[in-house]
Amino acid sequence: MNKKIVSFVLLACMVICAFVTSFSGVFAQNEASAPKYIFLFVGDGMSYPQFQTASDYLGQLQESDDILSGGIPLSFMEFPIAGSATTFDSTSFAPDSASTATSFATGHKTYSGIINMDESKTIPYETIAEKLKKQLNYKVGIITSVNLNHATPAAFYAHQPSRGNYYEIGEELVASGFEFFGGGAMISPTGKEKDKKDIYEVMVEGGYKVVKTYAEANAVTAADEKVVIIGETLADSNALSYELDRAENEWSLADYVRKGIEVINNETGFFMMVEGGKIDWACHANDAGATIGDTIALDDAVKVASEFAAQHPEDTLILVTGDHETGGLSIGFAGTRYDTYLQNLASQKITYARYDVDYVEKYIENKTSFDEAMVDVAELFGLTLPANAASAAQPTLVLTNSEVADLENAFNLSINGGTGDRKSYQEYLMYGGYEPFSITINHILNNKSGLSFTSYSHTGLPVAVFAQGNGEDLFKGYYDNTDIYFKLAELTGVN
Ligand SMILES: [Zn+2]
Structure with missing residues (x-):
C-alpha cells in the first residue's frame, strides 16, 4: 500500500478516536448528576x-x-x-x-x-x-x-x-x-x-x-x-x-x-x-x-x-x-508479643462508665472490700483471682500476681482517693482522669486480649x-x- 495512504488512514483514525473520546467525555459529564x-x-x-x-x-x-x-x-x-x-x-x-x-x-x-x-x-x-x-x-x-x-x-x-x-x-x-x-x-x-x-x-x-x-x-x-x-x-x-x-x-x-x-x-x-x-x-x-x-x-x-x-x-x-x-x-501488646486473644473481650458485659456509676460508687459508699469487688469483676469482665482459677469462665483471664497487685492499688486509690485530678505524672500515665479501679480493669482486660492504648x-x-x-x-x-x-x-x- 502507498505510504501516503497508510499515513492518511492512521491520521484519520487518530482524529476520529480523539473526537469520540472527547465527545464521550462531554457526554459522560452531562449524563452524570449530583447524588440526590x-x-x-x-x-x-x-x-x-x-x-x-x-x-x-x-x-x-x-x-x-x-x-x-x-x-x-x-x-x-x-x-x-x-x-x-x-x-x-x-x-x-x-x-x-x-x-x-x-x-x-x-x-x-x-x-x-x-x-x-x-x-x-x-x-x-x-x-x-x-x-x-x-x-x-x-x-x-x-x-x-x-x-x-x-x-x-x-x-x-x-x-x-x-x-x-x-x-x-x-x-x-x-x-x-x-x-x-x-x-x-x-x-x-x-x-x-x-x-x-x-x-x-x-x-x-x-x-x-x-x-x-x-x-x-x-x-x-x-x-x-x-x-x-x-x-x-x-x-x-x-x-x-x-x-x-x-x-x-x-x-x-x-x-x-x-x-x-x-x-x-x-x-x-x-x-x-x-x-x-x-x-x-x-x-x-x-x-x-x-x-x-x-x-x-x-x-x-x-x-x-x-x-x-x-x-x-x-x-x-x-x-x-x-x-x-x-x-x-493498637492491635498488639508487648506482654502478648505476637498473640491476640480478642475473644477475651466477649467476657466484658458492661462499660467503664456504667461500672463506675452502678458499682464503684457503691463500693465507696459501702466500704466494700477488694475481694468482694473482685466477685463483680469476675462476673462483669471475666478477670478472675488466681485463688479462683478453677472456676474461671475464661482460663486466659486468670490474673497474675502482679496484675492483682495493680488492681488492688487502683482499688484502694478509688476507695480512698476518689476520682478527680491524679496527684502525679506517674498516676496520670496509669489512670488518666478516670476512676483508677475501672480503668485498670480495662487496661488488664485489653492487654490480656493483645490490645493496648498509648494515650487518653x-x-x-x-x-x-x-x-x-x-x-x-x-x-x-x-x-x-x-x-x-x-x-x-x-x-x-x-x-
Ligand atoms: Zn475526643
Whole structure:
C-alpha cells in the first residue's frame, strides 16, 4: 500500500478516536448528576485501629480451630472505594473534633475548639449541609449518639469561637431550619448561668416538634416537617447509652437513621450526617470492649443507609469516615508479643462508665472490700483471682500476681482517693482522669486480649474514607480531610 495512504488512514483514525473520546467525555459529564441522597457517617475517634479491631474481634470469636482466617469485615469495609485522609488542624497533628469537623464540613483548617470559624474567630464558614439546603433545596438530617450540640454535629449547623458555647450552638440549631435532629440531650439547655430560656422551648417556637419519649418518637412522620428527637434513656453526660450498655427498649443509632430517612426523604434530595460519638469517649477511657460495641453500632446504622441506597442506587452516595483517632489503640501488646486473644473481650458485659456509676460508687459508699469487688469483676469482665482459677469462665483471664497487685492499688486509690485530678505524672500515665479501679480493669482486660492504648487523648493517625455509590471514585487516594468538603462540593456543584 502507498505510504501516503497508510499515513492518511492512521491520521484519520487518530482524529476520529480523539473526537469520540472527547465527545464521550462531554457526554459522560452531562449524563452524570449530583447524588440526590448523601449520607456522611463519622465515627468520632475512629481510624484504622478501631474498625480493624472490631473486625478482628468478630473474626476471632468465629475461630473454630488453630487456623486464623482473618477478621469479619464490617459492611462499610467492603465498600468499593477506600481512601485515607490526614487530620491535622491549625493547633496540632493530634486535632480535636471541632476543628476536624470544620475541615470536612467547610474545607477550612482552624484551631482545635473552634466550630466553623477562622483562627481569628471572626470569619464564619458556611457548611456543606447549609449550602446543600440553600442552593439545592436538600433537606438535612443530623444524628449523633452524643449530645446534639456537641462539636461534631454542631460543625454542620453552627459557627462559634468555642465548642463550649453550648447554648449559642443550640440557638443556631434552631436557626438552621434543618429538618431532622436525633440523639442525646442538649448540654446547658438554659445556658452557662442557667438564666436563658429553655432551649427546647426555643426549638418549639422555631417550629420544631420536640419529642423525648420512644412512644412519641415512633409516632413521628414526614408530616411533622421539622423534628428533634432526644433519646428517652440517657447515659453518661446525657448522651445515648454505649451499645454495650444499651437495653433492648432503647433506640439504637440505626433506629435514629431509619426515622431520619422517613422524615427527610423527598424527591429533591437530602444530606444526612450520622455521628458515632461514643467510639471516641470509649477510646479516651481506653475501653476496648465499649469501642468495639459502638463501632459495630455505627456499622449497623450504615446498613440502614445501604438498604436505602439499594432502592436508589443511581442517586445515593454513602461516605464513612472518622474525624481523628483516639487513644492510640493498637492491635498488639508487648506482654502478648505476637498473640491476640480478642475473644477475651466477649467476657466484658458492661462499660467503664456504667461500672463506675452502678458499682464503684457503691463500693465507696459501702466500704466494700477488694475481694468482694473482685466477685463483680469476675462476673462483669471475666478477670478472675488466681485463688479462683478453677472456676474461671475464661482460663486466659486468670490474673497474675502482679496484675492483682495493680488492681488492688487502683482499688484502694478509688476507695480512698476518689476520682478527680491524679496527684502525679506517674498516676496520670496509669489512670488518666478516670476512676483508677475501672480503668485498670480495662487496661488488664485489653492487654490480656493483645490490645493496648498509648494515650487518653487524640492521636495523629490518618482516617479512612469509605465510599459507595454516585461519585464514589472521587474519594480514592490519600488526601487531606478538607478535600472531603471539596469533593462533595464538586459532586453537587455547590459553591
Ligand atoms: Zn475526643
